[in-house]
Amino acid sequence: MSTLEKAIKELPEKGYLRMEIPQDIDLVEEINRMRKEKNAVILAHYYQTGDIQDIADFLGDSLQLARAAEKTDADMIVFCGVHFMAETAKILNPDKKVVLPDLLAGCTLADACSGEGLRELKAKHPKAIVVSYINCDITVKAESDIIVTSSNAEHIIRALPEDQEIIFAPDRNLGRYLNQVTGRNMILWDGACYVHEAFSLERIAQQMLEHPKAKLIAHPESQKPVLQVADYIGSTANLLNFVATDDSEEFIVATEEGILHEMRKQAPNKILIPALTNDKSCNCSECRFMKLNTMQKLYLCMKYELPEIKLDEELRLQALKSINRMLEMSKAIK
Numbered sequence: 001m002s003t004l005e006k007a008i009k010e011l012p013e014k015g016y017l018r019m020e021i022p023q024d025i026d027l028v029e030e031i032n033r034m035r036k037e038k039n040a041v042i043l044a045h046y047y048q049t050g051d052i053q054d055i056a057d058f059l060g061d062s063l064q065l066a067r068a069a070e071k072t073d074a075d076m077i078v079f080c081g082v083h084f085m086a087e088t089a090k091i092l093n094p095d096k097k098v099v100l101p102d103l104l105a106g107c108t109l110a111d112a113c114s115g116e117g118l119r120e121l122k123a124k125h126p127k128a129i130v131v132s133y134i135n136c137d138i139t140v141k142a143e144s145d146i147i148v149t150s151s152n153a154e155h156i157i158r159a160l161p162e163d164q165e166i167i168f169a170p171d172r173n174l175g176r177y178l179n180q181v182t183g184r185n186m187i188l189w190d191g192a193c194y195v196h197e198a199f200s201l202e203r204i205a206q207q208m209l210e211h212p213k214a215k216l217i218a219h220p221e222s223q224k225p226v227l228q229v230a231d232y233i234g235s236t237a238n239l240l241n242f243v244a245t246d247d248s249e250e251f252i253v254a255t256e257e258g259i260l261h262e263m264r265k266q267a268p269n270k271i272l273i274p275a276l277t278n279d280k281s282c283n284c285s286e287c288r289f290m291k292l293n294t295m296q297k298l299y300l301c302m303k304y305e306l307p308e309i310k311l312d313e314e315l316r317l318q319a320l321k322s323i324n325r326m327l328e329m330s331k332a333i334k
């Protein structure tokens with residue numbers, strides 16, 4: 001059973017989710033009032049809905065959010081993202097209350113790997129060190145030597161001795177990309193992000209024909225054929241920065257479309273085209289887990305201070321080592 005499944009099973013009070021929100025309430029006003037009253041900080045990932053991004057104290061990608069969680073002096077961290085992100089915030093802040101608007105906000109990458117499975121793979125490669133993508137649960141972090149995000153993975157892997165055997169978990173696409181750019185031959189766990197795997201090369205090629213001046217930009221969680229034709233590959237924060245600073249006026253964006261909200265703010269004159277996926281019925285690249293969080297659930301979560309992330313202390317201390325190693329090794333990355 002994953003830590004997320006365990007947390008859901010042990011959730012003491014689910015009833016608060018059925019609490020009625022008074023009709024005449026101004027959610028923004030109430031959230032702002034509670035934030036002050038409870039000395040809470042709202043951290044949000046770029047894949048959250050626009051209204052949540054707008055109300056957050058801090059908006060960022062996985063690395064930026066981990067750093068913000070490390071630095072905050074708030075009493076309560078309200079994490080608007082997915083479970084592994086809130087769990088990381090709690091690993092870094094055992095004495096603070098960490099809440100997540102919807103406990104079911106999981107992640108296919110985190111679900112693809114368990115600490116137990118990773119232990120078995122480690123036993124087959126006793127000399128290997130384990131570098132894990134932050135999109136994993138606490139049991140995987142506890143079995144890992146170093147955690148990375150898409151913003152710092154290349155930098156950290158390059159800093160490791162060239163002859164060091166490495167297991168990379170759980171994203172096979174990011175792992176393959178990192179092998180290619182660093183010239184390594186890391187052993188890859190076979191997990192994937194269902195959102196980034198859904199991009200259709202065929203349909204993107206059609207978009208490129210229709211928009212000949214547009215640059216294709218892609219997150220490295222995407223599959224190899226998409227990355228091969230991309231003009232730029234980068235983490236969420238790097239894609240944002242590229243759109244804001246590059247001379248081109250048009251971009252086809254192959255990542256979760258929540259980032260378009262901030263891209264439009266930072267680059268209001270640019271034309272942003274979400275890359276098409278295999279799913280012709282929806283044409284969208286939304287992460288269904290990220291979108292479970294809503295303003296209503298954010299309000300309820302702040303009011304009742306639930307669902308709260310609770311962790312086993314021994315596991316937390318073990319996982320903390322690999323996260324601290326990442327924070328230490330990626331100081332040079334903005």
Ligand code: 13P
Pocket residue numbers: 060061062063135149150151193221235236237
């Ligand atoms: P980054 O925020 O590191 O770019 O990761 C993207 C992602 O898929 C988060 O779940």
Ligand code: SF4
Pocket residue numbers: 047082106107108109110135193194195196256287288289290
């Ligand atoms: Fe996980 Fe992909 Fe959703 Fe990110 S976008 S939370 S990697 S399923």
